[in-house]
Structure formats: structure tokens, C-alpha cells
Amino acid sequence: MANVPEDLHYSKDHEWVRVEGNEAIIGITDYAQNSLGDVVYVELPKAGDEFSASESFGSVESVKAVSEIFTPVSGVVTSINESLADEPESVNSDPYGAGWMVRMRMSSPGEVDSLLTAAEYEDFTKAESE
Amino acid sequence: MVDFGGWDMPVQYPAGTIEEHLRTRTHAGLFDVSHMGEIDVRGSDAIAFVNRLTANDVTKLVDGQAQYSALTTPQGTVIDDLLVYRVAGDHLLLVVNAGTTDKDWEWIKSHHSGESVALRNASAEYCQIALQGPDAESILQPLTDVPLSEIKYYHFRPGTVDGVSGIVSRTGYTGEDGFEVYAPADRAEQLWNKMLDAGKTGTPTGVLPCGLAARNTLRLEAGMALYGHEIDETTTLLEANLGWICKLDKGDFIGREALAQQKEAGIKRKLVGFEVTERGIARDEQDVLVDDEKVGKVTSGSPAPFLKKNIGMAYVPVGYASVGQEIKIDVRGRLVGAQLVKTPFYKRTK
Structure with missing residues (x-):
């Protein structure tokens, strides 16, 4: 079973959001990393880049495939996880920790309320894999 | 599946x-x-x-x-x-x-x-x-x-x-x-x-x-062709580096005349192997550029798990087909540097 931490918000594109004040930390879920397989490359935006919710902000590549990643919330990137350049496998081994991708200053923090809860996301992935 | x-x-x-x-x-x-x-x-x-x-x-x-x-x-x-x-x-x-x-x-x-x-x-x-x-x-x-x-x-x-x-x-x-x-x-x-x-x-x-x-x-590390990628009905055997299976002197076979003519005239494009030299992974179908000009397409591109490099094969004009030639790959809008290398990329030690 995929790990779905209670305290996070989830998108239907399989990203997670951890809210810290005005900031959102974003990564991809355990379910997503498991479907992708070995992550060998992560392409991330630069600090200062601005995105609207649902916009693509980078990509995750396995040996076989490229998957875009979408920001679940709008805002400006304040920092990215530089360590993924050398250790993209952190996305597989620790998707909610060392595998985080970007930190954003949210322009409309209310957007998180429209994301899925852990329970809702779990139901969503169950339905998707059936 | x-x-x-x-x-x-x-x-x-x-x-x-x-x-x-x-x-x-x-x-x-x-x-x-x-x-x-x-x-x-x-x-x-x-x-x-x-x-x-x-x-x-x-x-x-x-x-x-x-x-x-x-x-x-x-x-x-x-x-x-x-x-x-x-x-x-x-x-x-x-x-x-x-x-x-x-x-x-x-x-x-x-x-x-x-x-x-x-x-x-x-x-x-x-x-x-x-x-x-x-x-x-x-x-x-x-x-x-x-x-x-x-x-x-x-x-x-x-x-x-x-x-x-x-x-x-x-x-x-x-x-x-x-x-x-x-x-x-x-x-x-x-x-x-x-x-x-x-x-x-x-x-x-x-x-x-x-x-x-x-x-x-x-198969890619071993430099082997995959049908539908390196070879198909638009690529000749000579262009695909498969001249070694073209036995033009064996007697007549379908395609012999065309291959003999192409051998005589010289091929215009050639299948080559490349290694990505900057950050990024080349993928099938991406454009190959030399001096900002599109010159060819990637036929297979992937990480090479044993070599720990990102490699690929592509068709390029023969003028750009020498080992050491610098090329760029258009990786979803970003130009990534690569260099032509000898194939096979990997050869086992006997």
C-alpha cells in the first residue's frame, strides 16, 4: 500500500503540498514514485519563477518515461531541492522528505482547501488503479 | 503492462x-x-x-x-x-x-x-x-x-x-x-x-x-538497432550501419540494385551514437541540431544504466557524422549538448 501522510494536501496529478505559513512545499506522492519506477532525473524551475495552480513546473524522468509535474497551488518559487540533481533517487526512497521538490510563496493560500485530503487521495488512487 | x-x-x-x-x-x-x-x-x-x-x-x-x-x-x-x-x-x-x-x-x-x-x-x-x-x-x-x-x-x-x-x-x-x-x-x-x-x-x-x-x-547500450526506431521502410541498410549484412556480390536479391547504387554514390545521412554531455536525457524523436540548424532526429534516447550516461542514436548528415562532433538535442524546448561517440557504447569483455 502506498504511504499517504495525514497532514498533507494532495492533487489529482499525484503531487503533495505541505503548508508552512504562507509557504507550500511540493513533491510527488509515494503512489506516483512507485508508478514511475526508478527516478533518474528531475528538472525543476528556478527560484523566482512564478506559476499558476495546475501549471507544469518541471518533470520527473524514469529510465523509460518523462512525466510532467504540476503545481497544485499558485505562487512564486522561493527555493528548490538542489540535492535532487545528484540524488534523484530520493524521490523514490523518501518522497515526502528528502525527495521534496520546490518551496513556493503562495499567492492564494485558499487554494489548498480545494485539494484532496489524505483520505480522499487514498480513495482516488484506489479507484485509479482498479 | x-x-x-x-x-x-x-x-x-x-x-x-x-x-x-x-x-x-x-x-x-x-x-x-x-x-x-x-x-x-x-x-x-x-x-x-x-x-x-x-x-x-x-x-x-x-x-x-x-x-x-x-x-x-x-x-x-x-x-x-x-x-x-x-x-x-x-x-x-x-x-x-x-x-x-x-x-x-x-x-x-x-x-x-x-x-x-x-x-x-x-x-x-x-x-x-x-x-x-x-x-x-x-x-x-x-x-x-x-x-x-x-x-x-x-x-x-x-x-x-x-x-x-x-x-x-x-x-x-x-x-x-x-x-x-x-x-x-x-x-x-x-x-x-x-x-x-x-x-x-x-x-x-x-x-x-x-x-x-x-x-x-x-540493446541500446550494445548499439543494436530496434525496428521502428533505427530502421524502417524509410531507412536503408547502408544508412543504418548495416552494410555488413548487405552481401551485394551474392547474386540478386530484392533491394540489391538500390543498395549497390547507394554504395556507389555514397550515403547522405548516417546512423550515429551520441552521449549527452550536459544535464538532460535525450528521448526518441527529438530534434538534433548543429549550429542552431535542425539536421536530424533521435531514433532512440535513454539513460544507460550500466554506463551511467545518457546516450542515444540519431540520423545525421554524413558531414556531421564523425566521432567527436558536437551536437545539440532539443529536449522539450531546452537545447542540451551531446557528442558523437563510437558504437557500440558497451562491449562485454570476453
Whole structure:
């Protein structure tokens, strides 16, 4: 079973959001990393880049495939996880920790309320894999 | 699971593509390649008939020998690449790609004119299990009555594996030593499980079942063409670096004239190998640029798990085809640097 931490918000594109004040930390879920397989490359935006919710902000590549990643919330990137350049496998081994991708200053923090809860996301992935 | 030429096949098994790839290079990997097509050609004109349809010289084969070759169009382009097995002087077995089996079968039948041969599409009758890697011989030997050390590369013998009658062939698509076992289709599961057990699957150095993704990365590292990528009906054998299977002096065959003319005039574009030198992974179909000008396309691009580099193959004009040539790959709008290198990218140490 995929790990779905209670305290996070989830998108239907399989990203997670951890809210810290005005900031959102974003990564991809355990379910997503498991479907992708070995992550060998992560392409991330630069600090200062601005995105609207649902916009693509980078990509995750396995040996076989490229998957875009979408920001679940709008805002400006304040920092990215530089360590993924050398250790993209952190996305597989620790998707909610060392595998985080970007930190954003949210322009409309209310957007998180429209994301899925852990329970809702779990139901969503169950339905998707059936 | 993905659809592959009408077959449901796993992209990867639980160990994952990288582990499957590495284990095949260091120990052994097992591949269910039963999707490959088999066309049986029997009769006194079997050799002459296949020699007229393929580029390599079938008359050079002895019983128990196999040959890499291609079915060619009159333009010297490729209907399919295949292995020609000489079972006997009046019996050949053609092993073709899954996605092209029906096309090949129609092509072969339609070019049959007068020769004394009986043709049969036997694809559904066979399973094919490939055991590849340095440990392949030691894993397979206890299961078979065929003395494996006596089989040379690109040779085969009839025999039994786990009591099942079939053909044991020292061939493969990984760049490693290894065997491909052809047997009745209903014995696939038995042979698969037996070879996994014999190879101590589940242990750290045991055989791993491998999916399509590892099959692709292994063949790419070994610089082997994949039909639909490096070769198809728009690419000639000479452009694809397959001049070594074009035996222009063997007598007439479909495409011979076009290939001889192209050889005389010189090819305009050529298949090359490259290594990405900046951050990024080249993928199939991406544009190749030199001095901001589009000059070609990537035919296969991927991370190479054993070499730990990002590599690929591409067609470029011959003027840009020398080893060391700097190129750019358009990776979804970002230009990533790469350099042409010698192929195969990987060559096993004997």
C-alpha cells in the first residue's frame, strides 16, 4: 500500500503540498514514485519563477518515461531541492522528505482547501488503479 | 503492462529497470520474448528463396547456424530485421519482430513465385525465453542435454530443456553472452519458472526476470538497432550501419540494385551514437541540431544504466557524422549538448 501522510494536501496529478505559513512545499506522492519506477532525473524551475495552480513546473524522468509535474497551488518559487540533481533517487526512497521538490510563496493560500485530503487521495488512487 | 505489437507485456518487474539491466550485465536476466514471430520455410528451394528476399548471404550458413539479416524493399529499405536459422539444407526458420510479423508474412508470401517451398507462419506455436548474461551458461546447462560450451555464438542445436523439446540458440539482444530457447508455446510457463529457479531468483546475485524497458536499454547500450526506431521502410541498410549484412556480390536479391547504387554514390545521412554531455536525457524523436540548424532526429534516447550516461542514436548528415562532433538535442524546448561517440557504447569483455 502506498504511504499517504495525514497532514498533507494532495492533487489529482499525484503531487503533495505541505503548508508552512504562507509557504507550500511540493513533491510527488509515494503512489506516483512507485508508478514511475526508478527516478533518474528531475528538472525543476528556478527560484523566482512564478506559476499558476495546475501549471507544469518541471518533470520527473524514469529510465523509460518523462512525466510532467504540476503545481497544485499558485505562487512564486522561493527555493528548490538542489540535492535532487545528484540524488534523484530520493524521490523514490523518501518522497515526502528528502525527495521534496520546490518551496513556493503562495499567492492564494485558499487554494489548498480545494485539494484532496489524505483520505480522499487514498480513495482516488484506489479507484485509479482498479 | 503495456500493449506491444498486440501482446500484453510488462515494462518492468518489481526489481525495476535499472536493477534488471545491471543484473543482466553482471549475472543473468530472463526475458519472455515469446511475442517474436517465427516463419517456417521448408523445401528444396528454401535457401534460394530466402536468399532472394534478404540482404545477408543465406548460402554461407551451415546446419545449426543463425544469421542476422533483413527483409529489404526494392529501395534497399527495411521491411524487418530478422534472424535466419538454418535447421537443414531444406529447412529455415525466420525469427521476426512481433509488431511486423503479419506484414512480414504477407510480404514473404507475396514474393513467392515458383520456388519449391512450403511457408508457414508458426508464430503461435512457439514460445521464446531468453536467458542472458555471464551466468547464463552455468544456469542453463543443468537443465538441458545440449552441451552448451560446444555451441558457438550465432549457432544453435535442437535438444531438450527441462524435458521439453526445442531449440537452444546462442544468440541475444543484450550485448551479453546468453541463450534463446524456442519451445512449444504451452511450455512457456514451465520453462520460465524452471530457469528462474535454476538461476536462484530472489537471491542478490540470482537471475532477475526482465521487462521491455530493460530489454530496450540493454540493446541500446550494445548499439543494436530496434525496428521502428533505427530502421524502417524509410531507412536503408547502408544508412543504418548495416552494410555488413548487405552481401551485394551474392547474386540478386530484392533491394540489391538500390543498395549497390547507394554504395556507389555514397550515403547522405548516417546512423550515429551520441552521449549527452550536459544535464538532460535525450528521448526518441527529438530534434538534433548543429549550429542552431535542425539536421536530424533521435531514433532512440535513454539513460544507460550500466554506463551511467545518457546516450542515444540519431540520423545525421554524413558531414556531421564523425566521432567527436558536437551536437545539440532539443529536449522539450531546452537545447542540451551531446557528442558523437563510437558504437557500440558497451562491449562485454570476453
